[in-house]
Amino acid sequence: MNAAARFIKMVTFWELLKGMAITSRFVAKPKVTELYPDVRPVLPYRTKGRLHVEIETCISCRMCEKACPEGCIKVFQPSKEVFKTDKRPVEFYISQEHCLHCGMCVDACPTGSIHHSQEFEMAIYNPDDLLFDKETLPYDLDIKRFRWNFIENVPVKK
Amino acid sequence: MDFATIMQYAGWPLIKIVILLIPVFTVVAYMVWFERRLLAFFQSRLGPNRVGPLGLIQPIADGLKLFLKEDLVPMNSRPFLFKIAPIFAFFPAFVGFAIVSWALPWVTPSGKVHPFVVADVDLGILFVLALSSLSIFGIILAGWSSGSKYPLFGSLRSASQMLAYEVPMTLSVVAVVLLAGSFRLSDIVAAQEKLGWYYLFPGILAFGVYLVSAVAESNRVPFDLPEGESEIIGFHTEYSGMRFAWYFVGEYANVTLISVLGTTMFLGGYDIPFVNDAALYAAHPELTSVLGVCAFAAKAALFAVFFIWIRATWPRYRYDQLLKIGWIVLLPIALANLVLVALLKLWLLR
Amino acid sequence: MAILWVLLAIFIAACALGVVLSRSPITSALSLLIGFVGVGVLYLCLKAEFVAAVQVLVYAGGIMVLYVIGVMFTDSEALRLNRQTHMQAWPAFFIILVLFAWMGHKLYHAEYKAVPSAVTVAVAATPEEEAKTRLALEAKAALAHDTNPRQVSVALFSDFLYPFEAASVLLAVAVLGGIFLAKKEV
Numbered sequence: 001m002n003a004a005a006r007f008i009k010m011v012t013f014w015e016l017l018k019g020m021a022i023t024s025r026f027v028a029k030p031k032v033t034e035l036y037p038d039v040r041p042v043l044p045y046r047t048k049g050r051l052h053v054e055i056e057t058c059i060s061c062r063m064c065e066k067a068c069p070e071g072c073i074k075v076f077q078p079s080k081e082v083f084k085t086d087k088r089p090v091e092f093y094i095s096q097e098h099c100l101h102c103g104m105c106v107d108a109c110p111t112g113s114i115h116h117s118q119e120f121e122m123a124i125y126n127p128d129d130l131l132f133d134k135e136t137l138p139y140d141l142d143i144k145r146f147r148w149n150f151i152e153n154v155p156v157k158k
Numbered sequence: 159m160d161f162a163t164i165m166q167y168a169g170w171p172l173i174k175i176v177i178l179l180i181p182v183f184t185v186v187a188y189m190v191w192f193e194r195r196l197l198a199f200f201q202s203r204l205g206p207n208r209v210g211p212l213g214l215i216q217p218i219a220d221g222l223k224l225f226l227k228e229d230l231v232p233m234n235s236r237p238f239l240f241k242i243a244p245i246f247a248f249f250p251a252f253v254g255f256a257i258v259s260w261a262l263p264w265v266t267p268s269g270k271v272h273p274f275v276v277a278d279v280d281l282g283i284l285f286v287l288a289l290s291s292l293s294i295f296g297i298i299l300a301g302w303s304s305g306s307k308y309p310l311f312g313s314l315r316s317a318s319q320m321l322a323y324e325v326p327m328t329l330s331v332v333a334v335v336l337l338a339g340s341f342r343l344s345d346i347v348a349a350q351e352k353l354g355w356y357y358l359f360p361g362i363l364a365f366g367v368y369l370v371s372a373v374a375e376s377n378r379v380p381f382d383l384p385e386g387e388s389e390i391i392g393f394h395t396e397y398s399g400m401r402f403a404w405y406f407v408g409e410y411a412n413v414t415l416i417s418v419l420g421t422t423m424f425l426g427g428y429d430i431p432f433v434n435d436a437a438l439y440a441a442h443p444e445l446t447s448v449l450g451v452c453a454f455a456a457k458a459a460l461f462a463v464f465f466i467w468i469r470a471t472w473p474r475y476r477y478d479q480l481l482k483i484g485w486i487v488l489l490p491i492a493l494a495n496l497v498l499v500a501l502l503k504l505w506l507l508r
Numbered sequence: 509m510a511i512l513w514v515l516l517a518i519f520i521a522a523c524a525l526g527v528v529l530s531r532s533p534i535t536s537a538l539s540l541l542i543g544f545v546g547v548g549v550l551y552l553c554l555k556a557e558f559v560a561a562v563q564v565l566v567y568a569g570g571i572m573v574l575y576v577i578g579v580m581f582t583d584s585e586a587l588r589l590n591r592q593t594h595m596q597a598w599p600a601f602f603i604i605l606v607l608f609a610w611m612g613h614k615l616y617h618a619e620y621k622a623v624p625s626a627v628t629v630a631v632a633a634t635p636e637e638e639a640k641t642r643l644a645l646e647a648k649a650a651l652a653h654d655t656n657p658r659q660v661s662v663a664l665f666s667d668f669l670y671p672f673e674a675a676s677v678l679l680a681v682a683v684l685g686g687i688f689l690a691k692k693e694v
Binding site for chain 2: 570572573576580
C-alpha cells in the first residue's frame with residue numbers, strides 16, 4: 001500500500017503539484033506592495049522626519065545649537081532689552097542639508113519647541129532650498145503634543 | 159513575369175509575413191510584461207504598474223532604454239563572433255512562426271482558398287526542429303567569443319543541456335507525427351479531431367515529455383542553469399544594450415513558439431472547444447476563423463501561464479539531476495511512447 | 509536555378525576551403541557549419557526538403573555542436589601557432605587528384621536513365637517497351653503526389669536497406685571505440 005501510494009505520488013508529480021497549489025493561493029491574496037505616491041504610507045509616531053520648530057514657545061536658550069553634533073542649527077537671540085520681555089529668537093536657521101536626524105536637539109530643548117515631524121520627502125533640485133529660517137520652518141502642534149506625551153510615558157488622551 | 163506571378167511568389171508571402179510578425183512581436187514584448195506581472199502576483203507583489211495604465215507601456219520603455227544604451231564589446235573578445243552571435247539566438251524562433259496554421263482556411267465567394275499560414279510546407283514541424291537546433295549556436299558562440307569565464311561556463315552548461323533535451327523533444331514530436339501521419343501542422347490538428355480518444359493516451363505521454371523538454375530547451379526555470387542568476391550570470395554576461403535585448407527577445411519568442419507548437423500538437427490548435435467546428439464552418443466560415451484564432455491564442459496563453467507558474471514555484475535542478483532527467487527518464491519514456499504509437503498505428507488505426 | 513546552383517557550389521567550396529586552410533580551429537568549425545547549411549540549401553534546390561531538414565537538424569544542429577564544444581576545450585592559441593603541414597601533404601594531394609580524376613571519368617561516362625515522358629511513350633517501338641515506359645510514367649506521377657518523407661523512408665527500407673544497416677553498424681563501431689577510449693579502465 002505504502003509502495004503503491006509512493007509510486008502514484010511519483011508518477012503524478014504529487015510534491016510538485018502541491019507546491020503549485022500553494023503558490024496559486026497567493027495570486028488572489030492581497031498584495032504587500034506599497035503604492036507610495038498614490039497611497040501615502042502610515043509612518044510610526046517616532047519617525048525622525050524633518051525638524052519642526054515652534055517659534056512662539058522658543059526661549060532662544062541655544063541648547064539645541066550646542067547639542068547639535070553637525071552644527072546645522074543657528075539661533076540668534078534678541079537684544080538684552082527685548083529679551084527681558086520677549087524671549088523669541090530674532091532668527092532661527094536649520095540646514096537640513098547637514099542634519100543627521102539624530103534627535104539630540106529635541107532631547108536638549110527645555111520647552112519642547114523643536115521636534116521631528118513625519119515629513120520625509122526632502123528631495124529638492126537646489127541644495128540651498130534645504131536651509132530653513134524662521135518664516136519657512138513649519139510647525140504641527142498635534143504631532144508635538146503626541147510626541148511630548150509619548151516621551152513622558154503619558155498615554156494619549158482621547 | 160507578370161504581376162500575378164510576382165504577387166504569388168513575393169508579394170503575398172511578404173504581406174503575410176508582415177501581418178504575422180507585427181502581432182508576434184507585440185505578443186513577445188507583452189510576454190515580458192505578463193510574466194513580470196503574474197510572477198509578482200504569485201509572490202504577493204504587484205509588478206511593474208507605473209508606466210502607463212497597468213504598466214502596459216513598460217515593454218516599450220524597456221526596449222527604448224536598451225536601444226539607447228551603449229553597445230559594449232569587451233577587449234578580450236572575438237568582435238566578429240561576439241557581434242553575430244545574438245542573431246543566431248533570435249532568428250530561428252521567429253522563423254518558426256511561418257509554418258504555424260492559425261485557423262481554418264478562409265474561402266472567398268469566388269472559391270479561392272486563403273489558408274491562415276505563411277508557408278504550409280509539408281515538412282512543417284521538422285522545419286522548426288531543424289531551425290531551433292541552430293539556436294544553440296547563438297549561446298555557444300556568445301559564451302566562447304566573450305573571452306570571459308562565466309559566459310563560457312554558462313554556454314557549456316547550455317550546450318549539453320540543449321543536446322540532452324533536444325532528443326526527447328524530437329522523439330515526442332515524432333510520436334505525434336506518426337500518429338497524425340504528417341509533418342504538416344494543419345494535418346496534425348485535423349488528426350486530433352479525427353482520432354479522438356485514440357490520440358489521448360500516447361498524446362499524454364508525448365505531451366509530458368514535450369512540456370518538460372520544452373522548458374529545458376528554452377532555458378527556463380527549473381532548468382535555468384545556463385542563466386543561473388545567483389551563481390553564474392549566464393552566457394550573456396558580457397552583452398549590453400540591444401545585443402542583450404536580442405537574447406531576451408529570442409528567449410521569449412522561443413517560449414511563445416513552444417506554446418504555439420504545443421497548442422497545435424496537443425491541445426487541438428484552432429479547434430474551438432465544445433463546438434462542432436465543421437458545422438459552424440459550413441454556416442459562418444469567417445466567424446469560425448476569428449473564433450479559431452481566439453481559441454488558439456487562449457490555449458497558447460494557458461501554456462504561458464503554466465510556464466510562469468512553475469517559475470514561481472519550483473527551485474532550480476542540480477546539474478547532474480538535470481542531465482539524468484534528460485537521458486535516463488525522458489528519453490526511455492519518449493522511445494517507449496514511439497513504439498506504442500507505432501503498434502497502435504499498426505493494429506488499431508489501419 | 510542553374511545560376512543559384514553555381515553560386516551555392518562556389519559558396520560551399522569556399523566554406524570547405526575555409527575549413528582546411530584556416531589556422532584558428534573555431535573559424536574552421538564555423539565554416540564547416542555554414543558549409544553544412546549550404547549543402548542543406550542545395551538539397552532544397554533539388555526538391556529534397558526532408559533530406560535538407562535532416563541535414564540541418566543532424567549535422568548543423570547536432571554534430572557541429574559537439575565539434576564546437578570540442579574546439580572550445582582545446583587550447584586554441586597553441587594550435588594556431590603550430591604549423592600543421594608535414595610530409596604527408598604532397599602524397600595526399602596526388603591521391604586526391606587521382607581520386608577526383610576517377611570520379612570525373614565515371615561521372616562523364618555514366619549512363620543517365622532518361623526520365624520517361626509522354627513523348628517516349630508515343631515513339632516506343634514495341635508493345636512491351638511501350639508498357640514498360642507507361643509503368644515508369646505512372647510511377648513518376650505517383651511519386652509527384654507522394655510526400656517527401658514517405659519517398660525517403662520507402663527508399664531506405666527497400667532499395668537501400670543494406671547500405672543503411674551497414675552505416676548503422678559503422679556508427680555502432682565508432683560509439684564502442686569512443687567508449688573504449690574514454691573509459692579509464694576496461
